[in-house]
Amino acid sequence: SPVDDLETIKTEIILADLDIIQKKLEKGRKKLLNEKDIKILEEKLKQLELGEEATINDVIDEKLLNSIGLLSIKPKIIVCNVDEENLSKGNNYTKEILNKYPSEKIINICADIEDQLSGLEKDEKETFMKDIGLNKTGINKLIKEGYDLLKLDTFFTSGPEESRAWTIKKNTTAPKAAGVIHTDFEKNFIRAEAVTCEDFIKYGSADKCKENGKL
Numbered sequence: 001s002p003v004d005d006l007e008t009i010k011t012e013i014i015l016a017d018l019d020i021i022q023k024k025l026e027k028g029r030k031k032l033l034n035e036k037d038i039k040i041l042e043e044k045l046k047q048l049e050l051g052e053e054a055t056i057n058d059v060i061d062e063k064l065l066n067s068i069g070l071l072s073i074k075p076k077i078i079v080c081n082v083d084e085e086n087l088s089k090g091n092n093y094t095k096e097i098l099n100k101y102p103s104e105k106i107i108n109i110c111a112d113i114e115d116q117l118s119g120l121e122k123d124e125k126e127t128f129m130k131d132i133g134l135n136k137t138g139i140n141k142l143i144k145e146g147y148d149l150l151k152l153d154t155f156f157t158s159g160p161e162e163s164r165a166w167t168i169k170k171n172t173t174a175p176k177a178a179g180v181i182h183t184d185f186e187k188n189f190i191r192a193e194a195v196t197c198e199d200f201i202k203y204g205s206a207d208k209c210k211e212n213g214k215l
Contacts, residue, residue, distance in 0.1 A: 002093050003100050006078065010053070013071045018048045020068055037064055048072070075149045078106045079142065084113055084132065105145050109138030157181065158200065 021041050023029065030038065040061055044054040053072035056062045065073050078101060080094045087110045090098075094108055117125050117137055129135070136144075147153070151170045155177055156163055168177050174194075179186030195206060199214040209215045 001096065002080070003096055006097070006101070011051075014048050014051060014053060017054060017070050017072050018045070020070060021045045021048065024068060036060070040064055044070075076104060077142070077145055077149060078104050080106065080108045081111045082108050084110050087113070087134070105149055107138070107141050107145055109141065111138075114138045155194075156197065158206070 021044060024033070024041055025038070025045070033041070041064075044065065047054055054065060054070055056065060056073055062073075078097060080090070080097060082091055082094060086094070087108055090108055094106070098106060113132070113134070114137065117128065120128060129137070147167075153168050153170045153172070154165050155168060156165050158164075166177070166180050168180055174192035175186050175189040178189055178192070193206070193215055195209045195215050199209050199212075200206070203209045203212055203214065206215060
């Protein structure tokens with residue numbers, strides 16, 4: 001069953017992490033670590049030996065465990081491929097997964113529909129989605145959930161010639177966000193003039209948004 005498959009994957013991840021930490025704690029390499037790092041790795045080793053995924057307790061943990069490439073600490077999304085009929089409500093297998101992993105992010109997609117959508121033009125795609133009652137493509141659901149899981153956000157800059165999307169951590173301040181575009185923008189930051197995407201689309205430009213009190 002899918003649950004058995006996921007448990008197998010989990011076991012493989014844990015075994016891979018065990019191998020990473022055991023190598024780090026080998027006699028020849030252990031001397032390259034400080035006492036605090038050794039203590040953290042020994043603690044994680046015990047977790048993994050019990051068949052549990054490694055957990056992050058604080059920033060120091062996170063920095064060390066990310067630096068050695070542990071897999072079990074990575075955020076995860078479970079993607080279930082279902083047929084068109086069960087896309088909205090799921091099926092017995094997806095319900096089994098929901099019961100087994102209540103705290104994980106789980107989304108349902110229909111690979112067959114995604115394949116059909118990929119070959120359509122925008123207007124055709126919208127018509128097709130409307131006909132089958134689909135309000136968001138699987139890839140868009142996956143992107144949204146991925147951003148949410150990684151605590152990421154997007155802001156856009158828009159001018160006469162192009163609009164661009166910029167990825168930032170959630171709750172990033174305006175000066176820090178400006179620094180993603182160019183470091184000089186953060187150093188010489190004065191203010192941000194912002195408008196919601198919905199208002200920008202509705203009025204068509206920043207000037208029109210300003211005229212309507214939305215800037």
